[in-house]
Amino acid sequence: MDTNLPTGSALDVLVQSDRARTTLYTDRALFEQEMTKVFENTWVWVAHASEIAKPGDFKTAHVGLQPVIVVRDRKGEVHVHVNRCRHRAATVCEVAKGKTSSFVCPYHGWAYALDGSLRGVPFEAGYDGQLDKPQLGLRSLRVEEYNGLIFATCKPDMEPLTDFLGGAKKWIDLFMKQGAGFPLITQGEHKFRFPGNWKIQLENTTDAYHFPLVHKSFLSAADRETVDSWDIMRKGGYVEDLGNGHSVMVMMPELVDLEADLDAPIPEKFEALAAELRHDHPEQQVRRIVRAVGGCGFNLNLFPNLGCSAAFFRVLQPISVDETEIRHVALGMQGGPAAANRARLRIHEFFQGPMGFGTPDDAEVWDRVQHGAAGGRDLWILLNRGLSHEEMLPEGGRRSDVSAETGMRAAYRQWKKLMEA
């Protein structure tokens, strides 16, 4: 029996430029192919530099379904190792984050240095000197970093990260300005799962269309200024395809560059914070911090697993064809004023996470998508919103209005390219 999926242009039955087949959310065989063809042939985000700031710091993550350890060695170099003992496959680390000087497998005690090399094998005499230790270090992936974002790839000849990010780099740089002059750091995370395919969440990071409806209860609870700033359907925002599956959705054009317009009036909701900051900071710095505290006015989608989303990182992790884990990583200013970092935490808690005023409603509608996708498997997921007025940009990108499905079209084009390869 031939269980191979269609290849080459035969994928047209699954994905076209303005639509995708419902089975993209439900087909188990397709999911398994994605985990290798997509996730093992691209750069996958694994950490922010601040999460492993010092030698010996590590965190565990995944590249597709492969468990990995992201660790900074004694010399400060970052490694991403497959979390699998070279003896008989046990994980060598089951701790989410921490500090260590080595990784010791709990099964028979093989010990690995931070750079992955195999250092110790208990009762080594049993191998009669035949064990080729230099060849039995942890498998390490290629690692590259851009502006604090650390990516790994399973593909040895993957293009350099900076080429892969391409047009997204400028937006990453803009996103990092929310440190307001301080280094950006992670400040904890909310982690939750929903019973649905990972691409449902991938689509959502550049989906302005759902915001006024799904997040009505958030808007009802928010103050007037926040509601005005979230009136994104009427603010002249846009979505741009940045190439390689990446896209940006500019929701609040006035908050694209957080270092511009520092003389603009301070929003009333941040007046108390500004007053507190004025005790210890000059006026220009107060303005810079206050302007950055709510994050920037856009969501940057980096295919396949990271969203730089207004004020936080959204990390998606496929679990199975119909289960996905999402992390919303809060950000802050390293060494910045505690009052401003607190304000960031409260803003994050308000919308994000399993008890936020936004996330549970997102999770509910994604769950509904997965449930509904059991019906009409031959029907299309429509991705054509905003296509009729999409402009081609001189540098090769495409742009349409804020609620256009341009970002989703970009992601599915990249998906198709990788699945066809």
Add this chain to the structure above:
Amino acid sequence: MTTTMTRIDAAISLEEAMQFAWLEGDLLDSADYDAWLALWTPTSRYVVPIEPGATDFENTLNYAYDDGMMRAKRVDRLTSGQSVSASPVPRTVRLLSRFRVLRSDAEGCELRCAQLLTEFRRERERSYAADIEFLFVRTADGLRIERKVIRLINATAALGGIGYIL
């Protein structure tokens, strides 16, 4: 003042604290939110932390860190019909047990207990186990909650959307 009234600085007994914790749980399970909102002092906090040992909630990311205004908004969200995840609000049943008074004096009563909560909504049943740390105070109007900290045993794991009040 009648002699049968308890003095305002009298320490809260285990029996009183238990009864009050059960009252709070019952009001939430029976969706009697206005009565629930009235149980709290003006300075009180409702906290669902993430990290097991967290104590500096103000400077740490939590699942919830609610003052009175946020609690009122949370209740609005459950009753307004605007939230798709809270329409309908999940049914919940919570069992509180293993009560222990850690401290009780004129300042207040620290009560620690276990909570097993089962939620049901849209054909799906889920449960959450937690340690709850209450700080109760006695006021002229009776006992009030000054602090409630819900430490889910799986707080650092991936949770599902929680569309109700833990």
